[in-house]
Amino acid sequence: MLKTETYTLNMGPQHPSTHGVLRVELELDGESIVKVKPIIGYLHRGIEKLLESRTYIQCVPYTDRLDYVSSMNNNFGFCHAVEELAQIEVPRRAEYIRVMMAELNRIASHLVFMGTLSIDLGASTGHLYAFRDREDVLDLFDLVCGARMTFHYIRIGGVIHDLPAGFIEKAKAFIDKLPERMAEYDELLTGNEIFVRRLKGRSVMTKEMVLSHNMTGPNVRASGIPFDIRRVDGYSIYPELEFKVVTGREGDNWDRYRVRFEEILESAKIVRQCIEGLPEGPIMAKLPAVFKPPKGEIYSRTEGTRGELGFYIVSDGTPKPYRVHIRRPSFVNMQGLNDMCAGYYIGDSVAAFSTIDPLMGEVDC
Amino acid sequence: MKNYASSEKLAIIKEAFPDITYDEAERQPAVFVSGESLKALLTFLRDDNGMMYGRLENVTSVDWKTHFEMVYNLFSWEKYEAITVKVKLNHDKPVVPSVTSVFPGVEFEEREVFDLMGIEFTDHPDLRRILLAEDFEGHPLRKDYKQIMPPRVRHLVKGE
Known part of the structure; x- marks a missing residue:
């Protein structure tokens, strides 16, 4: 009698398409995937525990190491949480600079996504082009804080340095050049038939699926839910800025790619508005010498x-936090991996890992 | 987040669940509930038309040395409001029902709490350690956790 049985295949932890040290156990029936189990923890450093023995000011550089390709956004998230806890008023110029940095970092991070996606699908030219443009953003960060990664530029109460001379011109030049560069990607990737066929109609996530897995960010917007905390909460100066919340329709890999593509252009618009509206004034709020939130x-x-990058902070009135919990978006998004892969082929799982865009430093914390 | 559940809303919840407690003097009072009625409360908060807390954004735990506290941060997109639900747990043997049947998206977060804080979840579909190795001993986020250093490092730290 003929019978079939499933078998298990290990991908990772050193597989090139898993973006770091992620191990995935694939349960296969022939070449189609039955079940996917992500196994994580290879990069666990115990950041939450480490933060308990450091002062609030000393905690900020640790957040750089969470999602290391968008450190500015992590600094921003942590400082925003502490400011909300201690009710610190941040100067307007600092808010503008912060939003500008966060959006530039979003551009850089989405470019990394596009680069790694194209190399995962075998289009290595796309990878080199994306990293070329990311380099421009890193040069801008190098100007403001002297580092290309792990910036530690946004501090509690504001930012540490004012913008250096020549930064505005260079940022403007980058933003002006960006639409042209994006048109290049459009030609290179969006119009590429192999690229399109690897992505369209694959790993479809319906609205119900993304909501039940609690997914956030571009992954949920690609399924047609306009959930963007910049718009929903309107923190910092975002309510004053004009930008569109980009959404997809189908929730397939293609939409996840297009949403991030369009978000790069929206972020560029925000940076332009920040440059134009940049007010004069102080860049740092007055903090006591020993900072103790209530x-x-x-x-x-x-x-x-x-x-959604969330920080849950418990303060007991001392200079050190009693407990910090970080709600890492990549970690929660990983729950959707099974639904994204089940029923498709092994080759599609590579595209699925890529478009969910996990960053292991953040998943493992 | 800007809005928190108003005192009228908290009173409505109190009416439906008489065993909950909250401190009215606080700016954003958390709702304390017992482990037994946790699932019923979360179902009510999710489904009731006046509540509509459709997102369980964050699940975590705090070690207060005398007891553990489970923290659930809920958010209603429709009403634009947040609420925090807490459960106090015994320090010797912390057990709480899993809420994955109400909000399936918290599976990994509950596993993380189980792994790092050592809180047991009943009826969880796949309760295993998630970040640490299966044979790891202890729960590092507990305040009484003592790190066991490898012999060489111990030697260096003590300066022996």
């Missing part, structure tokens, strides 16, 4: 590049 707790969320 007793209490806060759950504060911001829109990271990968979704």
